[in-house]
Amino acid sequence: MASTEKRESGSSAVYAVVMAGGSGTRFWPASRETRPKQLLPLAGGDEALLAATVRRLAPLVPPERVYIATGARLQAGTRAILPDVPAANVLAEPVPRNTAPCIGWAASILAAKDPEARILVLPSDHHIENEEAFLDVLRKALDAVEAGNLVTVGIVPTRPETGYGYIELGEPLGHDVRKVARFVEKPDLARAKGYVEGKKHLWNAGMFIFRAGDMLAAIDRAMPELGEGIRAIQAGGDEALAKIFPTLPSISIDHGVMEKTANLAVVPGDFGWNDVGSWESAWELAAKDEAGNALPSAAGQISVAVDSRGNLVQTSDAKKTIALLGVEGLVVVDTGDALLVMPRDRAQDVRAIVDALKKKGGPV
Amino acid sequence: MASTEKRESGSSAVYAVVMAGGSGTRFWPASRETRPKQLLPLAGGDEALLAATVRRLAPLVPPERVYIATGARLQAGTRAILPDVPAANVLAEPVPRNTAPCIGWAASILAAKDPEARILVLPSDHHIENEEAFLDVLRKALDAVEAGNLVTVGIVPTRPETGYGYIELGEPLGHDVRKVARFVEKPDLARAKGYVEGKKHLWNAGMFIFRAGDMLAAIDRAMPELGEGIRAIQAGGDEALAKIFPTLPSISIDHGVMEKTANLAVVPGDFGWNDVGSWESAWELAAKDEAGNALPSAAGQISVAVDSRGNLVQTSDAKKTIALLGVEGLVVVDTGDALLVMPRDRAQDVRAIVDALKKKGGPV
Numbered sequence: 271m272a273s274t275e276k277r278e279s280g281s282s283a284v285y286a287v288v289m290a291g292g293s294g295t296r297f298w299p300a301s302r303e304t305r306p307k308q309l310l311p312l313a314g315g316d317e318a319l320l321a322a323t324v325r326r327l328a329p330l331v332p333p334e335r336v337y338i339a340t341g342a343r344l345q346a347g348t349r350a351i352l353p354d355v356p357a358a359n360v361l362a363e364p365v366p367r368n369t370a371p372c373i374g375w376a377a378s379i380l381a382a383k384d385p386e387a388r389i390l391v392l393p394s395d396h397h398i399e400n401e402e403a404f405l406d407v408l409r410k411a412l413d414a415v416e417a418g419n420l421v422t423v424g425i426v427p428t429r430p431e432t433g434y435g436y437i438e439l440g441e442p443l444g445h446d447v448r449k450v451a452r453f454v455e456k457p458d459l460a461r462a463k464g465y466v467e468g469k470k471h472l473w474n475a476g477m478f479i480f481r482a483g484d485m486l487a488a489i490d491r492a493m494p495e496l497g498e499g500i501r502a503i504q505a506g507g508d509e510a511l512a513k514i515f516p517t518l519p520s521i522s523i524d525h526g527v528m529e530k531t532a533n534l535a536v537v538p539g540d541f542g543w544n545d546v547g548s549w550e551s552a553w554e555l556a557a558k559d560e561a562g563n564a565l566p567s568a569a570g571q572i573s574v575a576v577d578s579r580g581n582l583v584q585t586s587d588a589k590k591t592i593a594l595l596g597v598e599g600l601v602v603v604d605t606g607d608a609l610l611v612m613p614r615d616r617a618q619d620v621r622a623i624v625d626a627l628k629k630k631g632g633p634v
Numbered sequence: 635m636a637s638t639e640k641r642e643s644g645s646s647a648v649y650a651v652v653m654a655g656g657s658g659t660r661f662w663p664a665s666r667e668t669r670p671k672q673l674l675p676l677a678g679g680d681e682a683l684l685a686a687t688v689r690r691l692a693p694l695v696p697p698e699r700v701y702i703a704t705g706a707r708l709q710a711g712t713r714a715i716l717p718d719v720p721a722a723n724v725l726a727e728p729v730p731r732n733t734a735p736c737i738g739w740a741a742s743i744l745a746a747k748d749p750e751a752r753i754l755v756l757p758s759d760h761h762i763e764n765e766e767a768f769l770d771v772l773r774k775a776l777d778a779v780e781a782g783n784l785v786t787v788g789i790v791p792t793r794p795e796t797g798y799g800y801i802e803l804g805e806p807l808g809h810d811v812r813k814v815a816r817f818v819e820k821p822d823l824a825r826a827k828g829y830v831e832g833k834k835h836l837w838n839a840g841m842f843i844f845r846a847g848d849m850l851a852a853i854d855r856a857m858p859e860l861g862e863g864i865r866a867i868q869a870g871g872d873e874a875l876a877k878i879f880p881t882l883p884s885i886s887i888d889h890g891v892m893e894k895t896a897n898l899a900v901v902p903g904d905f906g907w908n909d910v911g912s913w914e915s916a917w918e919l920a921a922k923d924e925a926g927n928a929l930p931s932a933a934g935q936i937s938v939a940v941d942s943r944g945n946l947v948q949t950s951d952a953k954k955t956i957a958l959l960g961v962e963g964l965v966v967v968d969t970g971d972a973l974l975v976m977p978r979d980r981a982q983d984v985r986a987i988v989d990a991l992k993k994k995g996g997p998v
Contacts, residue, residue, distance in 0.1 A: 583975075593990075622940050626938040627936065
C-alpha cells in the first residue's frame with residue numbers, strides 16, 4: 271500500500287468519472303425513470319450500487335475527485351446518496367447521448383482543471399466482490415496510461431455469456447497489460463464457448479482509463495465533429511451545454527473512439543465482477559437463509575418462509591411482514607405502488623411487464 | 635311469491651340470528667383477530683360475506699329483525715358493515731362459548747320480545763350462488779317448524795368431502811322435508827364416497843330453523859344447566875351476561891342439543907353453497923380473466939398478467955399496480971402490513987404461517 275501511494279502521489283492526480291445516467295427497466299418495480307438501478311441497493315444490504323461504486327474507489331480516488339455523469343432528472347437523487355461528493359461534481363447531461371459525448375465532455379472538464387488528469391471511467395451499477403483486487407487492477411491500468419494508451423479493464427470470463435461484448439487480447443505490453451487486438455460484438459453461444467476455452471478473450475465491462483488529453487486527442491482523430499462540439503461546450507458554459515450537447519452524435523465510446531484508436535491496452539481483471547443485470551443477479555448477490563431465500567430483514571421486520579426455497583423478496587416497507595408458503599424460485603417485489611411476482615428464471619422478461627404497463631398507463 | 639308472502643304474514647314473525655363470532659386464521663393476512671373472515675369480501679366484489687348474508691335474507695327477514703351474534707371485540711366492525719341492522723341487534727358475547735350458549739341466549743332474547751318468534755340461525759361467512767333457491771328452502775324449513783320440529787338445512791353433497799359433518803336422512807315428513815335419522819361426524823374418504831353415492835346423506839351447513847320456545851324447551855331437556863343459565867342472563871341483564879355467560883358449557887348446538895332431540899327435521903338444499911373455507915374457495919368464487927387469474931380491479935387500478943394462469947391476487951391498496959409474469963396457481967395477498975405468497979393448493983396450510991408468525995410476534 272505505502273509504495274503504491276508513493277507512486278500515485280508522484281504521478282498526476284487520479285479522477286473518476288462514474289457513468290450514472292442509466293434508466294433501465296429490468297428492475298421494475300423497484301427501478302423507475304427517476305429511481306434507476308444505480309440508485310438501488312441491489313447487491314444486498316442497503317448501499318445503493320452507485321454509493322458502493324464511489325465508496326470502493328476511495329483508497330484510490332477521494333470523493334472530491336469523483337465526478338458523476340448522470341441525467342438532469344437524476345441529479346437530485348444522485349446527490350442525495352453521495353453526500354461526500356461535491357454537488358458541483360454531479361454533471362447533468364441535458365439529454366442522454368450514449369457514452370462517447372458523455373466521456374468526452376467529462377474529459378474536457380477535467381482537462382481544463384488539470385491537464386495531467388488521469389481518469390477512471392467506471393460504470394455505476396455493477397457489483398465487485400473483491401475490492402482490493404479491483405483496486406490493484408485499476409492501479410495497473412493507471413500505470414499503463416503513462417505510455418499514452420487508452421486502457422480498458424477486461425473481465426476474465428467465468429461462463430460462455432452471450433450478453434456481453436468481448437475484448438480479444440493482443441501482444442503483451444508489460445506485467446498484466448496487453449494490447450487490445452480488437453473489440454468483439456456479443457457472440458453466439460458456440461463462439462462464446464470458444465472464447466472461454468481459448469482464454470484469449472475478456473468481457474468488456476465498460477471501464478476505461480486514460481489521461482484526459484489522450485482521450486480528447488483520440489476523439490479528435492476518430493470523431494472530429496464530437497471534438498468540435500466538446501470544445502464549444504467547454505468554451506460556452508451552461509448555455510452551450512444545453513444547446514450543443516443534444517446535437518452530439520449518440521454513440522458509444524467503444525464504437526465511436528476505442529475501436530478506431532491504435533494505442534489500446536487492456537488489463538485483465540478477476541475480482542468477482544457482476545453486472546447486476548436482473549433480479550436473478552440480485553438474488554445471487556443477496557444474503558440468503560439456509561434454504562436460499564433472500565428475505566427482507568430490516569430491524570424489527572418479520573419474514574417467514576415455510577417449505578420455500580430460493581426466493582427473493584423485496585419490499586420498500588421495512589415494517590411489512592413477509593410470509594412465503596410452499597413456493598420456490600420466485601421473485602416478489604413490493605413497492606409503495608406496485609407488486610411484481612415472477613419466477614427467477616423469467617427475470618430477463620421484466621420488460622414484457624413494463625411494455626404491458628406502458629400500454630395501460632401503469633407506473634413505469 | 636304473492637302466495638308465499640301471504641302465508642308468511644299469516645304466521646308468526648320470522649327473525650334471523652346470524653352467527654358472526656368467528657375469528658379464523660385461514661384467510662391470513664386479510665383476516666385478523668379484529669377483522670375475521672365474515673367481515674371480508676371473500677366471494678368476489680366488495681361485499682363482505684356477512685353483508686351478503688344479511689342482504690340475501692331481506693325478502694324473508696327485514697334488517698330490523700336480523701340479529702347478529704358476535705364477539706365484543708367485533709361489535710364495532712360488524713355494525714359498520716351493516717348500517718341497516720339496528721345497533722341493538724348486534725349481540726356481543728362476552729367470550730366465545732361455541733354455538734349452544736349463543737343460540738340459546740339469542741332464542742331467549744327473541745322469545746321475550748315475541749313468544750311466537752320463528753328463528754333462522756345462519757352462518758355469516760358462507761356463499762350462496764342461487765339466492766332464490768336458498769330462500770325457497772328457508773321457507774320450507776319455516777313451514778316445517780310449525781309442527782314443533784327443530785329444522786336444519788342439509789346441503790346436497792357435490793363431492794366426497796371429508797371436512798364436513800353429514801346428516802343422515804330419515805323418513806319423509808312432507809314435501810321436501812325429512813326426519814333427521816342422525817348427525818354423522820366428519821367421515822373418512824371411503825365413507826364420504828359412500829354418502830355421495832347413497833344419496834341418503836347431506837352436508838351439515840350449520841343452519842337451524844325453529845320456534846324460539848321449541849329451542850328453549852329442547853335446551854331444557856338436553857342441557858338443563860344451560861337452560862338455567864340462559865334464564866338467569868335474561869333476568870339479570872348486562873351484569874348477569876358478563877358474569878354467567880362465561881360459565882355456560884362450551885358446546886355446539888349440534889352436539890349439545892340437536893343430537894339429543896327427537897323431533898328433528900331436515901330440508902335438502904341445492905343452491906350453490908360454498909363455505910368459503912380457504913383462499914382456494916375465494917379463487918373459485920372470484921371473477922377471473924380468460925386465463926383464470928383473479929386480479930384486483932378497483933376503478934383505475936392496473937393489473938397485468940403475462941404468461942400467467944389461475945392466480946388469485948388481493949391487495950388492500952386499490953391504487954396498487956399488480957404484475958404477474960410466468961406464474962401459475964398462486965395466491966398473493968397484500969395488506970397494509972403483510973404479504974403472503976403461496977400456491978393455491980397449499981391454501982389449507984395457512985395456519986402454518988400463522989403459527990410461525992405467532993412465535994416471531996408477527997401480525998396475526
